Amino acid sequence: MDPIVSDTRRLPALDSILQDLRYTFRTLRRDSGFTTFAVLIVGLGIGASATVFSVVDALLLRPLPFHEPERLVWIANxxxxxxxxxxxxxxxxxxxxxxxxxxxxxxxxxxxxxxxxxxxxxxxxxxxxxxxxxxxxxxxxxxxxxxxxxxxxxxxxxxxxxxxxxxxxxxxxxxxxxxxxxxxxxxxxxxxxxxxxxxxxxxxxxxxxxxxxxxxxxxxxxxxxxxxxxxxxxxxxxxxxxxxxxxxxxxxxxxxxxxxxxxxxxxxxxxxGKLTPLAEHVSGRIRPALLVLACAVGVVMLIVCANLSNLLLARTATRQKEIAIRTALGAGRRRLIRQMLTEGVALSCCGAALGVILSAGGTRILARLEAVSIPLLGNVRTDATVLAFCLVAAVLTGVVFGLAPALQVPANALHDVLKDTTRGSTAGKSRNWIRGTLVVSEIAFACVLLVSAGLLVRSFLRVLEVNLGFRPEHTATIRVDPDASYATQAQQNAYFDDLLRRVRDIPGMEAAGLTDALPLGRNRSWGAPAKGQVYPPGKFPVAFVRVVSDGYLKAMGIPLIAGRDISERDTPSAEPAIVINQTLARTLWPGQNAIGQMMRACGERRVVGVVGDVRHLALEQGSGMEMYLPMRQCRDISSVDLVVRASLPPAELALSVRVALKPIAPNLPGKDFRTLQQLVDKAVSPRRFVVLLLGGFALFALLLASLGIYGVVSYGVNQRTQEIGIRMALGASASRLQASILAQTLGLAAIGMLMGAVASGVLARALGGLLFGVTATDPLTFLGMPVVLALVAAAAGYLPARRASRIDPSIALRAN
Known part of the structure; x- marks a missing residue:
């Protein structure tokens, strides 16, 4: 083919597209209120979605920041x-x-x-x-x-x-x-x-x-x-x-x-020897939660599409004469459909630009959340991959929410449109059916998100309610390692005695003790067999070990069940002692009194006390077997944390401790003082992170669904102005009209809730690994969801219903 002829054929098509774009931006500029609202909705949806995608990309899609990371493996014992x-x-x-x-x-x-x-x-x-x-x-x-x-x-x-x-x-x-x-x-x-x-x-x-x-x-x-x-x-x-x-x-x-x-x-x-790809080892525990968030992103974008489809349908209904005139002037149905899709894509691209800005801010905030224990979170950023995601999301969103109004472009209804008879026509009824269907889908999607968020919120609350085994309130800690001048065990013990005496003399101090490892931090385990017992392969008892001083259990609020606490009498010259938890006592001596029994842990030791179980690993995990060794009977302790329980405010307590210890620890950093509640908060930070993101999506979906309901009911009221006027002229009361409109609104909501409940019941099972203390069929969540959605639907439908009840019959009849 002659290239000149080919270029000549391409030019009209390009010119036609440019005309569509110019016309699109002119009409969107003319209807600035609609444009602003649509761009805001799309921007919020794409911004939130891009932020979550950036997290998924950093943790699951992007290779680890090492050379040829696909060949790296984690070798566990x-x-x-x-x-x-x-x-x-x-x-x-x-x-x-x-x-x-x-x-x-x-x-x-x-x-x-x-x-x-x-x-x-x-x-x-x-x-x-x-x-x-x-x-x-x-x-x-x-x-x-x-x-x-x-x-x-x-x-x-x-x-x-x-x-x-x-x-x-x-x-x-x-x-x-x-x-x-x-x-x-x-x-x-x-x-x-x-x-x-x-x-x-x-x-x-x-x-x-x-x-x-x-x-x-x-x-x-x-x-x-x-x-x-x-x-x-x-x-x-x-x-x-x-x-x-x-x-x-x-x-x-x-x-x-x-x-x-x-x-x-x-x-x-x-x-x-257990082999795991390093990438799987790093992100394996958070992977299910990220997949849930990724699905939530898709659901939110579907709700955005449904909501904006409704808006465009309403806008298309007000432009029927304009469309008919363009048809009369020679515009074909294909050209009109392309124009509608162009408007949808233009709106979504403008919204995507806002979404990129919001996502950039969101990723910067996430990257600085040092207290959140999620791997690679600091690598979250808005890069070329995220920008490509925004572009694809914008185009797909624009096509999807522009499709419904595009397909409603009349093919042979020119005469009816110019006469303004579409209000009761088949096309008008078709639009009402589509709008109702879109609202039902919005409610169903919102229902899925609400149930998922509700289950995770309930799980999070259950985690916060677990018995930690210690009391974090009014308790704080600071590192007080002995320096190199305390070389011998006697010198270290003298340092520990002096340190505890100085701290306990602080006014308002209730208890103070030392430990080499705090709960919810690093853990190590030793063999912990009872003396004289032989264990079969795979049954050898292993327990988490803590080296602690007298006063530690009291400062932590760990209850003493039997026997005595570790005391100042547990010196190197005294009989080696040990305190164990209830689980270890039951394991080694089931049905017997553990006090006075002998066990092997760093030599033979006599059990002098039994304490309550502590969740040292995580709030969601049981305590396991635990043992506490007297600090004065152990050597070469290089890592020591001071734990204090006091009635003083944290800032005043930190200053008092530093002043009290300055003579023996002049280089004590002032920024190291932490409350035990901060340790607990950090331990639950991954679960809190997921709950907040999914909860935010659920609230956003609820807002969009309420806007969709409001839009549909308002549009229905406008379409039925003449009918409402006639009914009021014939004696219908305002309250009866309101009740009728609200009943139709709640009917749509009920269909959506029923569909959403079925979908939620299926999808909730996928959350099983993320739940704690609740089941995937938690009655409170599934019963609370319809109540919330019904209230939202009633509130969204009330204003249009109230407006309908105040229509003046004479004005309504003259207007039609």
Whole structure:
């Protein structure tokens, strides 16, 4: 074909599209109220949807921020709860690295790091920083190179090797003003000089992947040696598969190697070896909640489409003469349909522009929610992928909500339209039927969201109602680690005694104690067998362990069930003592009195007390078996938290503690003071995050449904003005008219609620993994939903019904 002829044929089509666009923007400008409302609705819908999509993209769709992340796997010990179930010994890591055929490399990090374990002093205000020790090859395995300086040397990764540290980019810029001269210098960390080897890039954020809700400031070399092997299950292991190796084949080899290693080293802890893709390990727990939110996004957008379809139908009804005139002037039905779709897409694209702005603000807020323990949340952003999502959503939304009015463009009704007889015509009845159907669908969709949100809200409230085993109110904590000058156990015990005496002398102080690990934080477990008992394979008792001082149980509000509390008498020279919880007591000595019994935990110990169970892992999980060792009978305690219960306000309490401890802890950071309620809030933050987002969607859907009902009833009243006038002229009362219109409104709502209840009953089962303390058929939620929707429908229909009852019959009859 001649290219000139081809271009000539294309020009009219392009010119026609441009005419449609000019006409669209001219009509939308003329009807500014409708345009503003429509753009606002679409903008809110797409903005909320894009924000959730950005979270889904960051956590589920986008690859992990490491080199070739699809080849990275998490190698866990076994499936039990607690870090000790996920971690393994150094010896196991070294054997796996040496004998496997599936991995190009295996590395690890010390999983029992503590938040704020490292005290930085000597340069400005003392500050507690979180640091994680890593193996020599850890950064190479992940494909991370330092922005400045170098990685750790082999000498630095040996037992008692030269002390070195890598700084996070955030700490480097915040504390040291991005000074490149810091590399090669020394810092005073825990009162010891440490050489700064380098600075890691800003793109590397290990905490967002492995410890969401916290951050790592420092990275230390961890020696893979016989000394660290004796520490037990402390290493979290990450492996990189060789090219072409599948997860299945690697797992099969790992299972064989685990058996061989366990048989070859009976002196070590058992090792089973469970392989999981690293991406699945990171986002696996939050994946169901994100999928629920993604479905909620789709439902909200369907409601937006239904709502705007109703608006466009009403607008099309007022433009019937305009459409008829354009038809008379030669515009074909296809051209008119294209014009309607163009208007829909133009409206949705304008709304999408607003949505992008709202989404950008929303993602910035989400990225700064450090207290929310959701992995990779800091990576949430409005990028090209999110912009593409907004564009696709805008086009699809515009086509969908523009379709209903486009299909209502009259084909052969020109004569009737020009005579204004469509009010009672088949076309008018068809529009009323479509509008009613759209409202029913809105109510059904809103019902699904309300039920889902209701179930999750009820679950969240049940989580908050659980018995924690301790009382977080009026209780606070601060790190008080002994410094390097307290080298011996006697010196540490003297420090602990002096510290507790000073704190207990503060006016308003009710109780104070020390612990090496707080609830809802890091957990470690030890074997906890009763003396003289032999246990079959797989039945060996393992319990979470806490090293605590006298006063800790009272400060935490943990009830003493039998026996006595840990006391000042539990010194190194006294008989080794232990306090256990009810679950461990029942497990070791069912039906017997546990007080006075002997068990093996860091040597033989006598049970002197039994306390209530504490939910140390999570609010949704049971306590398991727990034991408390006297702090004065343990050595080398490097991580110590002071727990205080007082009647003072938190700010005054923090100041009083700092003043009281200044003579023995002059470098105590002022920002480390936390209430136990903050720890509880952080533990429930992922569930709260999902509840707030889904609840917001449900309320938005309810608002749209009410607007849809209001629009349909108002339109129906306008269409029936003459009929209402006649009925009132014949004696119909205003109250009867209102009741009639409200009955029709509630009829539509009832159909929508029935459909929504059926859909909710099916979809609620998908929420099973997210529910706690309620069932997927929770009666209160399913009975409360129709009440809420009925009230909303009645409120939305009342104003048009009230307006209809005030119509003047004479004016209504003359107008028609």
């Amino acid at each position: 076994h499936d039990t709860s607690g870090l000790s179930g996920q971690t393994t010994q150094v010896g196991h890591l070294l054997d796996l690295r040496e004998h496997n055929q599936s991995f190009s490399d295996i590395a690890g990090y010390f999983a029992f790091y503590g938040v704020g374990d490292n005290l930085l002093s000597g340069q400005g205000e003392p500050e507690r920083l979180s640091g994680v020790p890593v193996s020599e090859n850890f950064f190479q395995l992940l494909g991370v190179k330092p922005q400045l300086g170098r990685l750790f040397t082999s000498e630095e990764c040996k037992w008692h090797g030269p002390k070195a540290v890598l700084l996070s980019h955030g700490l480097w810029t915040r504390r040291f003003g991005a000074d490149p001269g810091i590399v090669g210098g020394t810092l005073a960390i825990n009162d010891e000089p440490v050489t700064v080897a380098g600075v890691l890039p800003a793109s590397f954020d290990l905490a967002s992947v492995f410890a969401p809700g916290s951050h790592f400031d420092l990275y230390f070399p961890f020696p893979l040696s016989n000394e660290t092997n004796r520490w037990g299950n402390t290493m979290a292991i990450v492996g990189r598969l060789k090219p072409g190796v599948t997860i299945g084949s690697a797992q099969a080899e790992l299972r064989i190697l685990a058996g061989q290693i366990t048989r070859a080293h009976p002196e070590r802890n058992d090792f089973e």
